Amino acid sequence: MSVDLDEKPYSPGQIFKSVWDETENRIRVDAEVTAVIGELAVDLDQSDDSVAIGDGTNLVSINPDGALSVEINGPDIVSNYDSDTVAINDTATILSKTFIGDQKLKSILVSGDNLGKYTVFLNSNELIKIRTTWGNYNEEISLNDLKVFSGDLLEIQVLNNSTSSSEFNATLIYQGVS
Helix, strand or coil, X not given: CCCCHHHCCXXXXXXXXXXXXXXXXXXXXXXXXXXXXXXXXXXXXXXXCCCCCECCCCECEECCCCCEECCCEEEEEEEEEEEEEECCCCEEEEEEEECXXXXXXXXXXXXXXXXXXXXXXXXXXXXXXXXXXCCECEEEEEEEEXXXXXXXXXXXXXXXXXXXCEEEEEEEEEEEEC
């Protein structure tokens, strides 16, 4: 003889049907709960635990010495330097900058009233050379965020390659980093 378990009020099928709310697609709950949670302690051990701190995209990194690695980018700083007149076939320093604090060098703009050969030095080492030509006395030297440190010395010299004495100048664009 076969017995239909769904006919009895205590059968598994009937119990589930009585607690399931098909209109809300969830189990019926008719209760209020107040949870009282005591003191909570979290014990982390650096040998087998870690905590990541971030903004959802980037994580904070730790330097080898244990300090947080932080880079704060400030606004671009523009420094203009003008030279006096440079004699024919003479070389003059038209920019000299000793940095206070770490910086990122963006670019250098050079120009003059005549042909010039510009040489950029960092701590007395030649970094780059650029020439201005007839009809184009203005040039931009991209430095691609070259990082310099407190105490570093940047100098720009120009050789006047023209047929007359001329004025030359440079503009340094950099950004503070701390």
